[in-house]
Amino acid sequence: NDFFEVSLGLDAEAAQKEAARCLQCKRPLCVEGCPVGVKIPDFIRVLKEEGADGALSVIKSTNFLPAVCGRVCPQEKQCESRCVLNKTGAPVAIGLLERYVADHGSVTVQKTDEGRGKRVAVVGSGPASLTCAAELARRGFAVTVLEAFHAAGGVLVYGIPEFRLPKALVQQEIERLKQFGVDFELNTVVGKTVTVEQLLEEYHAVFLGCGAGLPKFLGVEGEGLNGVCSANEYLTRVNLMQAYKPKSVTPVQRGKSVAVIGAGNVAMDAARTALRMGAESVSVVYRRGRDEMPARAEEIHHAEEEGVRFCLLTNPVRFVGGERVEGVVCERMELGEPDASGRRRPVPIEGSEFTVPCDMAIVALGTVPNPMIARSTAGLAVSERGTLLVDEAMRTSVKGVYAGGDAVTGAATVILAMGAGKRAAQTIAEDLSSDDGK
Ligand code: FAD
Numbered sequence: 001n002d003f004f005e006v007s008l009g010l011d012a013e014a015a016q017k018e019a020a021r022c023l024q025c026k027r028p029l030c031v032e033g034c035p036v037g038v039k040i041p042d043f044i045r046v047l048k049e050e051g052a053d054g055a056l057s058v059i060k061s062t063n064f065l066p067a068v069c070g071r072v073c074p075q076e077k078q079c080e081s082r083c084v085l086n087k088t089g090a091p092v093a094i095g096l097l098e099r100y101v102a103d104h105g106s107v108t109v110q111k112t113d114e115g116r117g118k119r120v121a122v123v124g125s126g127p128a129s130l131t132c133a134a135e136l137a138r139r140g141f142a143v144t145v146l147e148a149f150h151a152a153g154g155v156l157v158y159g160i161p162e163f164r165l166p167k168a169l170v171q172q173e174i175e176r177l178k179q180f181g182v183d184f185e186l187n188t189v190v191g192k193t194v195t196v197e198q199l200l201e202e203y204h205a206v207f208l209g210c211g212a213g214l215p216k217f218l219g220v221e222g223e224g225l226n227g228v229c230s231a232n233e234y235l236t237r238v239n240l241m242q243a244y245k246p247k248s249v250t251p252v253q254r255g256k257s258v259a260v261i262g263a264g265n266v267a268m269d270a271a272r273t274a275l276r277m278g279a280e281s282v283s284v285v286y287r288r289g290r291d292e293m294p295a296r297a298e299e300i301h302h303a304e305e306e307g308v309r310f311c312l313l314t315n316p317v318r319f320v321g322g323e324r325v326e327g328v329v330c331e332r333m334e335l336g337e338p339d340a341s342g343r344r345r346p347v348p349i350e351g352s353e354f355t356v357p358c359d360m361a362i363v364a365l366g367t368v369p370n371p372m373i374a375r376s377t378a379g380l381a382v383s384e385r386g387t388l389l390v391d392e393a394m395r396t397s398v399k400g401v402y403a404g405g406d407a408v409t410g411a412a413t414v415i416l417a418m419g420a421g422k423r424a425a426q427t428i429a430e431d432l433s434s435d436d437g438k
């Protein structure tokens with residue numbers, strides 16, 4: 001019921017025991033399951049033989065934020081899902097080992113002068129941008145990060161709650177980047193405060209890592225009632241604006257009976273946050289079944305343990321109330337034939353309407369990119385979904401402008417955003433070295 005980290009990780013003895021379980025496979029399938037190809041058997045071997053410093057240096061050669069990934073990667077769908085030990089029992093706890101190494105090791109990264117001080121503007125400060133900035137700064141480029149909010153870190157600070165990812169860890173990485181020479185300009189909304197065209201006059205290249213922060217809504221009756229809000233707004237107010245502190249200058253409504261619509265990581269974070277904000281009952285309302293819930297297994301497990309109630313195969317059709325929301329009218333669903341996504345389509349059961357009473361409803365149905373930058377930048381190509389279009393090397397349709405992370409893929413994962421930031425940095429470095437530049 002508090003905001004301290006829930007999952008405590010491994011101690012030294014448990015880490016060594018877990019590392020000893022790794023078979024050091026000649027063809028490590030676990031590495032194929034990691035979107036950035038962390039050298040998993042290598043870091044585990046070095047952890048056993050030399051300790052955390054050496055192991056961290058192996059991990060950091062491919063992953064800039066292991067303390068974050070060790071905590072929030074969906075390992076059960078990535079590296080750990082491919083571990084050969086799944087055939088006989090539990091996989092090696094790769095995420096927990098990565099977290100242990102990141103929390104206990106230290107490493108010094110060397111700078112090169114490949115970039116010769118050429119200037120790059122990095123828009124946004126989430127995992128895509130932080131990785132891009134780190135890779136470019138390491139190569140000797142002069143990097144400025146421009147962030148709309150008053151704090152850097154993107155979803156890592158405004159979305160994922162403290163009890164899952166302590167903000168001090170993210171701050172530590174940002175301080176390291178500052179020591180590496182990266183400048184941070186906060187409260188700077190690109191597309192309003194300054195345009196991409198203006199940035200191109202001042203910088204040799206621009207990276208857009210502006211995420212997908214615009215929430216989707218159901219579009220049903222009553223969604224405008226007081227007490228109905230998006231998970232993004234709720235989590236930003238509680239995490240970034242620290243509304244959970246008793247003397248917060250920006251308090252939020254503390255619902256007693258809360259309905260959360262959706263079943264992804266964002267929904268689990270909102271539900272668990274609402275409990276910590278004093279709710280007596282929190283119900284997750286989801287139109288498909290348990291197997292289809294998109295959240296990480298660990299988050300669902302923790303939510304259940306903490307007392308969140310799951311209303312599955314339940315579709316919200318309207319919100320009801322007077323001035324404030326008083327309930328969500330729902331219909332029961334059954335699973336029909338698979339749809340285009342391969343998942344069985346939920347079909348309403350006629351005459352099954354019932355009401356989930358609530359004094360607060362949090363809508364967590366996913367997000368799309370904010371159109372502000374695309375609308376204010378001539379020639380910047382976007383998809384029908386509003387995501388920025390890039391080639392394989394992360395170049396956009398505008399020369400000198402690159403993009404990656406959720407702004408390109410739509411809402412995805414931290415590690416995919418980091419992989420994109422790294423690929424873009426590589427392309428920027430190559431393009432600027434083959435370019436006479438300004
Ligand atoms: P973001 O992290 O969204 O960062 C974008 C940044 O750009 C923001 O700081 C924003 O303020 C800034 N920005 C936007 N527009 C502008 C502008 N015009 N000018 C200047 N700055 C701008 N992923 C996982 O892997 N595991 C999880 O457990 C997990 N849980 C999540 C929980 C929540 C609540 C949320 C919302 C997401 C979660 N995700 C999780 C998804 C993951 O956090 C994102 O995929 C990832 O952060 C995307 O990184 P990014 O750098 O592309 O964008």
Ligand code: SF4
Pocket residue numbers: 033034035036037038040063069070073074075078079080094095098415
């Ligand atoms: Fe696994 Fe994520 Fe680490 Fe890759 S970065 S090894 S997917 S925890």
Ligand code: SF4
Pocket residue numbers: 021022023024025028029030031040041082083084085092094
């Ligand atoms: Fe170790 Fe599993 Fe990877 Fe094999 S697949 S190297 S056992 S973590």
